[in-house]
Amino acid sequence: MSARIVIDAMGGDNSPSAEVGGALRAAREIGVSVLLAGDERIIRNEIDRRGRAPAGVEIIPADGAIGMKDPPSAILKEKSGCSMAVAADAVRDGYADALVSAGNTGALFTVASLKVRRLPGIRRAALGAIVPLENPVLIVDSGANTDATPELLQLFAYMGSLYCSLVMGVEKPRVALINNGAESTKGTPLYSAAHSLLAADGRINFIGNAEGRDVPSGFCDVVVCDGFTGNILLKTIEGMGLFMNRSLKNIFHANALTLFAGLLTRSKTNALKKQVDHREHGGAPFLGLAKPVVKAHGSSDEKSIFTAIRQAKTFHESGLISKLGEEFTD
């Protein structure tokens, strides 16, 4: 049976057009059933104006959407009937296999933890983020847990390593611990203790500490952080990508000759611009939940939503969750 992916159709900056477009493409091209949670009339119009819909497209009616600036807890109160909440209900009730949303990250973490729920024995879910620099690097945790313990960092390392191998297809992923130096004793007490745990963990291919400079250089496939540090790492990479794209534009827009130079290098500079554009960076997977939940970027377009749905499908079919479920018990 084909995977059934529920999409929060109202949560992103380009909702519901991006969600509907991406979902229809996924139904057509990768054989998934897509359930679009949101305002029935608006979604129906979006589907209709695209011509004949493929098979395997459903609408799950919902009431409104949670905003990017709403407090995450609103999803449990005044926004408990919104598209994101209803999408989470569909996963909780077994009606969908996986959830994709471009909405409020904190609200998604809250509602997914409560409704999709963590696997038994997993104490915290983590948010992974993938940055495609010299190689794709999975940052885990990238922002869900600002308080961490050495044992949680070890859990994040193991879940991240499994995701990297089973979903991203990297053989024997190189797992590193973010730190302020290469030596094993470096960092805060949290990080030096985590280093010892990771070094002793035979399930992962731990290659030691990664300094900030190593992350964009192809040094590792997974970088393990507490959510505070991971968020700053991720956002700094994004900010430098924006800086780089502004700088490239300034170089080529200086005069007629540089515009001509821009034409000569266009395909390569466009590829680079995409590589460092966080809006192109695929979805961020939640790790440790009982079903796949993928956070697409808030500014996702149709293509990003399609990519996130494809990622949720791969995640669902990867066997990662059943493997985690076998290893952890209450």
Add this chain to the structure above:
Amino acid sequence: MSARIVIDAMGGDNSPSAEVGGALRAAREIGVSVLLAGDERIIRNEIDRRGRAPAGVEIIPADGAIGMKDPPSAILKEKSGCSMAVAADAVRDGYADALVSAGNTGALFTVASLKVRRLPGIRRAALGAIVPLENPVLIVDSGANTDATPELLQLFAYMGSLYCSLVMGVEKPRVALINNGAESTKGTPLYSAAHSLLAADGRINFIGNAEGRDVPSGFCDVVVCDGFTGNILLKTIEGMGLFMNRSLKNIFHANALTLFAGLLTRSKTNALKKQVDHREHGGAPFLGLAKPVVKAHGSSDEKSIFTAIRQAKTFHESGLISKLGEEFTD
């Protein structure tokens, strides 16, 4: 009387050639006296092979150098007579006004804290780092204190703000606190408590939290961090700069047409390459010590050493240390 700057002539990757060249240029162009600490014969040869030395150049003999991989504590034991230690002695003894070194950062922090000493009432010295992106941003602390308290972050903010205005010449510097979100309650308990202290501190122009993405965007002039987070922020910016320079090279070296495009944009791309090249980023000032100590990058060339000496001179003449000394007492 002209400022007397002592230079650890043996500690960097390009020692002593870079140090001697940079020091001679400083003596010639900006009217400082330079004291070169290191192996007398080698330094003398370096001076002689550059022709007639300007006035105001002295050698302070020292025995060996501390290596980049030596533990910082070696500076107090088997390396206690090395060029960096002897340079710190010269400042301690009042023979020099300021110290510049391209050597081992941890050893410099250790020896400067013990010999140059902190100002009375200042509980910790911090290491500032300047990254010239959309605007020059001072990151403080960039690595000296991995353990911090809200009060220390407040101290770093105040010292950083003073440095930015008095040495970097920025009027009313915009001071931000690194964090994982814009809201005042964001972050770890350390950061939410620091936010309250900074918001209530009338001595600084606190503009709120900076996310990683804001740092390269011109959002602030000073960004306040604990040393662990600041090191990761700084190194990630450096690593993205290296990534960017590799990417630019790949774009222009693809074929004859792109090489031609490279010629057309050469001056602008070279300027950008320098902007993101951490080796070009001037020296990192220690803040809170009784005399200026500036850490030049390990891979400093002659020009970087000259720049760091000029920075130490400006720091010395800025009145920053006497102002701090008046405000803090034991």
